[in-house]
Amino acid sequence: MLTWAGLLTVLAVLTGCTGSTPLFGDNRSPGDAIRIFPEDGAENVGADSRIEVTVPDGRLERVKVTRMEDAEHGQVPGRIAEDGRSWAPDKGARRLGLAGKYSVEVVAVDGGGRRSARNTSFTTLVPADRFIGYFKPENRSTVGTGMIVSFDFNRPVRNRAAVEKAIRITTDPAVEVAGHWFGDERLDFRPARYWEPGTEVTVDVGLRDVEGAPGVYGSQRKKFTFRVGRSQTSLVDARAHTMQVRRDGELVSTVPITAGAAKTTTYNGKMVVSELHEVTRMDGRTVGFGGEYDIKDVPHAVRLTKSGTFLHGNYWESPDTFGSDNTSHGCIGLRDVKGGSSDTPAGWFFERTLVGDVVEVVNSADKTVAPDNGLGGWNLGWSRWKAGSALR
Template sequence: MRHVHGRARRAGAALAAAMTWALLLAGAAGCTAGGSGFGGMFGRPAGPDDVIRITPDDARENVRPDQELSVRVPDGHLESVRVVRSQDARETPVPGRISADGRRWKPAEERLALAAKYTVDVVALDGDGHRVARRTTFTTYVPEERFIAYVAPENRSVVGTGMIVSLKFNREITDRAAVERAVSVTARPAAEIRPHWFGTDRLDFRPEHYWKPGTEVTVALEFQDVEGAPGVYGLQDKTFAFTVGRSQVSVVDAAARTLRVTRDGTPLAIVPITAGARKTPTYNGKMVITELLEITRMNSRTVGFGGEYDIPDVPHAVRLTDSGTFLHGNYWSPADTFGRENVSHGCVGLRDVKGGGAETPAGWFFDRSLVGDVVEVVGSDDAEVAPDNGLGGWNMGWERWRAGSALR
């Protein structure tokens, strides 16, 4: 029995030795992931995530836009890096460059996009010359609050020479410099165009003097992912353009009760008007047409005059201020009022008929006007219109206008 047991022990030892060599040979054949030789027997083999280091980490969520995106290798060098951003159902390659020593890649973009998925594909050689590949993905923060700008004038419109580019934001902007940097306004032929902030929710742009007729203006908004206020990010990434038409400047003389219309330097007509009465005078100053309404309702309660009037069908209404100053058709006053007496609540009235007539003074002016035309009031007993009341920015001197930039 002892002899039998001794043979069994010798057979077991031989079997164990054979299994050990088989495992070593298997290791030598390269069956360990990412390693070579016998490395897998004596420690964890080097895998792709050891050779290629990617930040942010794989599968990470809610990555903030200021988080660094980088790829590096401690040893060896990078062969290729491809990064794709998926956002709003579109895939966009992210440009970047590999450093001179081949060990680091950085994107050309300084900040990550919000609400996006990033996919990073990397091929590298480790320190022993073995090729390794790695893919990671991560998603960025999706903000709950966004800001947008409502823009004037409209895209592809033809406007008068007094047009001011005006951006009205739906939320308060506290980092005005960041938002201002994201707007570009250019003109052909070239002109110096400067921005001015009115409070924290409006940004206007204009040249020093009225635009030259024929000027083509392009406005680029690159608000996507710009942080305009803590936790509030921009949504728009768009470009629009407009063309400046002929020059038309009209002067309302409230004392003489006339409207003098000049087109490209040539007088067109002098039209009798009625301006604001003594207790409710018309603003003085330069105003810009922002709306042309064939017919509109005017209710005194909407402009702080109580129940003094409510006219449901005012014809040929040309808006001049946000506060309710219009140049409009007037069919309810006697014909001899125009040119003789100021009776309005601050608007400028031209003779018209109920429903609006094409051949009346109001119809004639309406048909020859563009959004962006300038109407200047002189000779009134009221103060000058505020620069932020409608597009009243032409009432502000150039140096003061320029001082209203957040980047001065």
């Protein structure tokens, strides 16, 4: 069994994490030198709209623009200018796809050599009489055993039964999969228990010409697949300040952690990894904490909820914090070094984590995470889950 008790070293001065509101602000957040166009959360972006990333000084280190949550997943080709101050798509690059969702991931280095990161997204125009569903996981991905198939629709669905019936999920080996609606714009699917490792899942989206609401018809007819990888589940005990990591049911590591402080506790319950970022920015002004923190280079960030709960590397706390005290603003912190390292607990965990892995928190003073906060549907029992189907 591995243990990380001897790996801790002293670094840094800040405290920072997110609580229960969205993490990323818009492009005008104070102190954010990275400028991205279209703005974060922009909707109805035209196919020929400008895409641009700039910094006033320093240089761009990495820019990645990707069509996501769609079977036509692909990266927008582009390049950083010779002076390092801007990025733009290659000349002659294909137009943006209509009815698509795009992510923009940027890492920059300022004049003092300090790294900063931004992660934004925008959606492109959908014709007024059409609706689509942005979905996860990605086509042809390998995921953890807790993955939930999730559709976010761009318009309210009134005819839920017709829409749910038009999405067919088949598995090998065969297992019952049921849908559950969270309001009129979100439909999730899962089996009764975590997927078996090695399961092959095919999702056939037959929404084209399905009337989702009066006069509004679906425009998608596509198929995507994913494979379930090995089983990895992690149990975070907020009172004991530990995280037990299990592979295929066997305990492989007990990692010291720090969770949410008394006034900013961490949610209890089962949370599913939905994003992985080698480095990202966490700014207290975007989550209601004022100027308490602004950490531009948080390493090894693993998103657990839509509202902003992460499991991430922490290089600013003293080493005796991990395993003994809860000091964060709601996230789960693992020991790391500035810039991130694979030799730290955070780096070790990040490199062994898949989207779809489950992290469960117990013994926190907070409530259980809501089932629609991220991929939190495992916090509903099977009977309650099936009761949320329009086909019951």
